Amino acid sequence: MLEIVYFSNVSENTKRFVEKLGIPNHRIPLYPTDEHLQVSKPFVLISPTYGLGDDETSVPKQVIRFLNDPVNRSFLKAVIGAGNTNFGEKYCRASEVIARKTGVPLIYKFELLGTPDDVATVKEKMELLWKLQ
Amino acid sequence: MTATTATGITRPVNWNKLEDSIDLEVWNRLTSNFWLPEKVPMSNDIPSWATLRPEEQKLTMHVFTGLTLLDTIQGTVGALSLIPDALTAHEEAVYTNISFMESVHAKSYSSIFSTLCSTDEIEEAFRWSEENPYLQKKAEIVLGYYRGDDPLKRKVASTLLESFLFYSGFYLPMYWSSRAKLTNTGDLIRLIIRDEAIHGYYIGYKFQKQMEMETQERRDELKAYTYDLLLELYENEIKYTADLYDPLGLTEDVKHFLHYNANKALMNLGFDPLFPKEVSEVSPAILSALSPNADENHDFFSGSGSSYVIGKHEATEDDDWDF
Ligand SMILES: Cc1cc2nc3c(=O)[nH]c(=O)nc-3n(C[C@H](O)[C@H](O)[C@H](O)COP(=O)(O)O)c2cc1C
Ligand SMILES: [Fe+2]
């Protein structure tokens, strides 16, 4: 099975979503003083959107730091976005920016903690992606 | 938390020393989102307004006075009532920003009115808002908690207002927008909707932080209280919705939108959604009026003609990572 790597701020919405998936996962460290995360298996990245509303600041800097490591990038298979539709055209913008920059597909978007339906859909997509490996 | 502590020392807010990084993150987004209704070219909606039937115009005005009432409450009572229990000095500052923006929101409906309606019509709509029993009841329920003495219940009531109670009203401008009507009004409402997302996120997050300091018994009590209050408000919202939207036959569609947003309000407070998918799926037209790319299909698996092959993407150079 593909693993999950995710970022979640202190509000921990994404963390709670990931915990419902029952898939091996790693959390990108929150603080600059935390130890750098380097992965060694193929994974799907889940990232919420933050920032000021522009593309440049939409991806959390912790995620940028993680993806700046070429080893991490080499295992990245797909991206999932977390956000809130209230942000209009900026909904899940970070996941779009990451997909564009890395050339991997954006396979799903969900809001906040995710609904039971979001959990089921992401599980299915993860399995399908694994079979396609 | 107040500027003056129990020991009598008054502390200025130091933004170079943060206790909670979210305070600055939220402050920065709120200030960069800052807008004023004068910047939206409302008068472009005059021809479109003229195409609405009289009862549609009246409904729109009633909906907007209802929203004005909620923003007035949140600006002058709700956001300010959170200041005394703030955990950090920066949190207090964020509430003052929220409070001010609510007053901008309240005023922006008056900008819409003054552009599109006559003085008599405006007078009638405000009179309606004072006399509508459901609107008055929702104000009364929320104000009861804002004036009460439980700081956590205040945050729950505030989050439910920010993330749930507005949406019976927000539905209509999104509906017009999806039919290419009142599109500038729609743009203005989208600015308000964006602000409300951060307000709901932030107050809900601070609620969760305070919950962490409570006993298990008290947490259980607050969780039960949250669902009870939501259902109390929900019952009233359903009546308010039917009263407004039955004549246009839109009530069922609005209800879906209410369920969807009630779920999001609960999530902002850290609780699981309540309404199942079948009743909380928002119609595609409304969803894309809200967020143009929300219902984009990211289902590349079934996409015919998709040339994507997993694992075959070009290696990215390090320099590209200058987001
Ligand atoms: C300051 C701030 C800015 C945000 N900007 C966006 C945005 O542009 N687009 C979006 O879809 N969500 C945005 N969000 C919503 C978050 O992405 C969403 O709440 C997410 O669930 C947070 O996940 P986390 O708690 O795991 O960090 C923003 C939230 C905050 C607090
Ligand atoms: Fe508001």
Ligand SMILES: [Fe+2]
């Ligand atoms: Fe608000």
